[in-house]
Amino acid sequence: MTRASDSASRLLIIGASALQVPAIERARELGYQVAVADRDPEAPGVALASAFYEVSTIDEDGVTAAARDFAPHGIITIGTDMPMRALAAAAEALGLRGPSRRAVYNATDKGAMAEALRAARVALPWTEVVTSVAEMRAVTAGRPHPLIMKPADSSGSRGVTLVESEEGMDSAFEYALSSSRSGRVIVQEYMRGPEVSVEGLCFGDERTIVAITDKITTGAPSFVELGHSQPSQLSGERRRQIEEIVQEALAALELGDCAFHAEIIVTADGPKLVEIGARLGGDFITSHLVPLSTGVDMIGGLIDIAVGTRPDTAQRIRRGSAVRFLKSPGTPSRAPEARAMAGVVLVAVVEGTNARAVRSSTDRLGHVIAEGDTVTTASTTAEAAITLLLKREP
Incomplete structure (x- = not known):
């Protein structure tokens, strides 16, 4: 796999929040000189970058101007939808690889997406x-x-x-x-049934599904995600149906030279597509869970695509991984105990936060990532660590 080999290889990352830090760190590990664009000069990724552009991640003209100044060999962002419009605009202006502006619009506007998918007869609500x-x-x-x-x-x-x-x-x-x-x-x-997401990478019109992820949500009324586990425990036939729907959707939206993250609900009438994004899945799915369960470097693969190299999507391991989120305040002093548990990879607890209703992902108050020989082991470990974090001090 081709990687950056000298300091002249440059990558622009749209966003410098904690969500983008894994991308910044991976790009630096691969030898890239990294610039970030974000409206917040105090964002955690700024200190990790070689250059910083103070511009909103959804400002298409501003991001394009930053890209012209930095002259990167590729542009990426991970785990977030709307900055993909700025990425597509900047990549087009500089002649870099990336999804088309039309494809990104269809993948970031749920109305346009539904229209395009209906026309292609993709299974939808x-x-x-x-x-x-x-x-x-x-x-x-x-x-x-x-x-x-x-x-x-x-x-x-x-x-x-x-x-x-x-x-x-x-x-x-x-x-x-x-x-x-x-x-x-x-x-x-409103669809009833198990919910999964599908993670993958597109190199041109070569579209590869890497993993299917089982989900846990808060349920009604807001359906905020509280956990993800890999690999999915659905049957082989269900997984085949899901993969077929996702490939149909990718073709209908003409997604290429990007990552993708699709959400599916398995109804009594079969799997139906909720939506699909032209991006890596957030919530640590592609930054942590996919590498832990498959050995596939999703962030590295996305960087490869951005600079014109076919990504390596070969599965090297078959293990389990899981993330669970806190929806009520945890006990920070318990974090060292949780980190010491066998199979726990990462623990984070938001300090000094009062309990509040979980109406969006920003209301979650921490998380645990775990791995194991199987998805059941990984999930059980993550849940045990969450239980420990919720225990009050005596």
């Missing part, structure tokens, strides 16, 4: 886009409850609500609208 309470009422007339309402262009479970009855519809619409940049809201069929 019914989905409508509305901009007002009146439109919402019109498209839901005669539709059964419960249903889902969410912003057309947000992520991290922001603005998502399960609407159980007519009484909650107006407030759910307003909540979704408050997190929508475009003023558009998605109204969607």
